[in-house]
Amino acid sequence: MKKYCILILLFFAGLLVSAIHPHDYFTWILEVFPAIIGFFVLIFTFRRFSFTTLTYVFILLHCFVLFIGGHYTYAQVPLFNWVKDVFHQSRNNYDKLGHFTQGFVPAMITREIFIRQNVIQKKGWIAVLTVSVCMGISMLYEFLEWFVSVTSGSSGDSFLGTQGDIWDTQSDMLFATIGAICMVTLFAKVHNAVIKQFTVTAK
Numbered sequence: 001m002k003k004y005c006i007l008i009l010l011f012f013a014g015l016l017v018s019a020i021h022p023h024d025y026f027t028w029i030l031e032v033f034p035a036i037i038g039f040f041v042l043i044f045t046f047r048r049f050s051f052t053t054l055t056y057v058f059i060l061l062h063c064f065v066l067f068i069g070g071h072y073t074y075a076q077v078p079l080f081n082w083v084k085d086v087f088h089q090s091r092n093n094y095d096k097l098g099h100f101t102q103g104f105v106p107a108m109i110t111r112e113i114f115i116r117q118n119v120i121q122k123k124g125w126i127a128v129l130t131v132s133v134c135m136g137i138s139m140l141y142e143f144l145e146w147f148v149s150v151t152s153g154s155s156g157d158s159f160l161g162t163q164g165d166i167w168d169t170q171s172d173m174l175f176a177t178i179g180a181i182c183m184v185t186l187f188a189k190v191h192n193a194v195i196k197q198f199t200v201t202a203k
Contacts, residue, residue, distance in 0.1 A: 004056070010060060011060060014060075014064050015036075018068065018070050019071075020071075022070060023071065023072055023076065026152075028071065029070075031067075031070030031074075032066055032070040038063070042059070049113075049116075049117075052194045053198075054194045058104070061105070062102075062105040068094075075094075077092060079094075080092045080094040080097075096172075096175045099176045100176065102138060102175075102176045103138060103177055103178065103179025103181075104179035104183045106134045106137050106180070107183035108183055110133045110134065111127075111184060111191065112195060114126050114130065126184075130180065130183075131180045135173065135176070137176075138173045146169075
């Protein structure tokens, strides 16, 4: 339990630091809200289904990405402003990192559930359906961004974060898909080993 307590402490430390003088609190709330919801879902379902420590660590890393984006807004993260200047990019691309993790981490979560709960009998379909689930999540998040922008007017512009790119929505979904594909192709063996060890230990 000690390792889980450390992860929880790091979560709240990151959340609190991100809440100190953010760009604006409306955007901050919108950006960190998924992390807060996810935290309570994981707490309430922990006894019924606990993930491997590796998956929890990646979930925490995803939360930090959300916290940073909430603090600065995705269009104004300083490190990626520096990257933009050095590599002569036209925009701050921190949001693409955010959407990559939005595909990678949910893929890890989905894949672990599929494997440990024996949801899919034909193992060859696990990768395909995992990526499909993540694409669906990304699509729903883009719907949410659109809805917030339409209902809140200019207040939601920082949350939408298109930075004048008319293809921002499509590229966001693409990066989430790439993140999911990277997880199921490049990280599958490591994930399988961790799941196998976790299952043996749990018995």
